[in-house]
Amino acid sequence: MSRVLVTGADLAPQAVELLAGHELVFAGKAPTEEDLVALCRAHDPVAIIVRYGKVGAAVMDAAPSLKVISKHGSGTDTIDKAAARARGIEVVAAVGANAAAVSEQALALLLACAKSVVALDARMHAGHWDKATHKSLELGGRTVGVVGLGAIGLRFARMADALGMRVLGFDPFANQLPAYVQRVELDAIWRESDAISLHCPLTEDNRGLVNAETLARCKRGLILVNTARGGLIDEAALLAALRSGQVAMAGLDSFAAEPMAPGHPFQGEPKLVLSPHIGGVTSDAYVNMGVAAARNLLDVLARQPAAA
Known part of the structure; x- marks a missing residue:
């Protein structure tokens, strides 16, 4: 029986059932490259x-029979796609399987920032009543820039439109956008947005997309939301912009290094709302991503000749 390696400790039962013809090998909750090489x-x-x-070249080379690498989710930046291509290994992703979960997390972070949800909750629990002194931001009528218009970005854009926001969108690969998304270049995103939400994959071309230079071009008092990949943001530049007031608030669900190390400069920063990369972690998305990952790999294996 051929084997499928899962770089995690579990998989949705529905996905396990789909893979009944294969033996599953689980790598645990936090596998290192050495762990994966040894298991391969x-x-x-x-x-x-x-x-x-x-999953890089060393892992691939340790598995001579490897034909497909299937992402349990939509972002494939943790897979060396060039190495896979060179070895004739297909890389597939569960695109859209977690779109509802991640877009809802982005909206939650945007609202938390605009409405000071976290700060007011802490004040209330400490016995304060700040009604006379606090003013939240109203999102209706303001402009949100959406960078990346795949399944997640478009779903977020639809929710922002429902709030009465003007939606600007940038994605060089997107076609046939809905009427409520105004296609613009990145310069307009920086220049015109009151809030920006990132929904694009991380590539070497857009690493550090949000940096000191691009933040300086934004409106003062920007809200920044990132539920995509931490590498899209120069974290030191964002911290400086938060402390200067150029960025009013940021809601982040992903970070340059994960898990976040103790003592990270973001910890304790009052203008940040943080979550531990759980945008796609819901009971529904867990099933959807597992099933999509299983189906994707089975489709690839069905197209390829069996091992000798």
């Missing part, structure tokens, strides 16, 4: 489902 050498999987950790 021991089990020689025909497929890898990527939940946690990175």
Whole structure:
């Protein structure tokens, strides 16, 4: 029986059922590259489902029978796609499987920032009543810039439109946008947005997309939301912009290094609302991503000749 390596400790039962013809090998909650190399050498999987950790050339070379790497989610930046291409290994992703979950998290972070939800909650629990002194931001009528118009970005844009926001969108690869998204270039996103939400994949071309220079071009008092990849943001530049007031608030669900290390400069910063990269972690998305990852790898294996 051929084996499938899962770089995590579990998989939705519905996905396990789909993969009943294969033996599943689980790598645990936080597998290192060394762990994955050792498991590949021991089990020689025909497929890898990527939940946690990175899959690079060393992992691929340790699995001579490997034919497909299937992402349990939509972002494939943790997979060395060039190395996979060079070895004839297909890389597939569960695009859209977590769109509802992540877009809702982005909206939650935007609202938390605009309405001071976290700060007011802390004040209330401490016995304060700030009605006479606090003013929140009204989002209706303001402009939100959406960077990345895939399944997640478009779903977020639809919710922002429902709030009465003007939606600007940038994505060089998106076609046939809905009427409520105004297609613009990045310069207009920086210049015109009251809030910006990031929904694009991380590539070497857009790493550090949000940096000191681009933040300086934004309106003062910007709200920034990131539920995509932490590498899109120069974290030191964002921190400086928060402390200067150029950025009023930021809601972040992903970070340059994960998990966040103790003592990270973001910890304790009052203008940040943070969540531990759980935008796509709901009971529904867990099933949707697992099933999509399983189906994607089975589709690839069905198209390829069996191992000798």
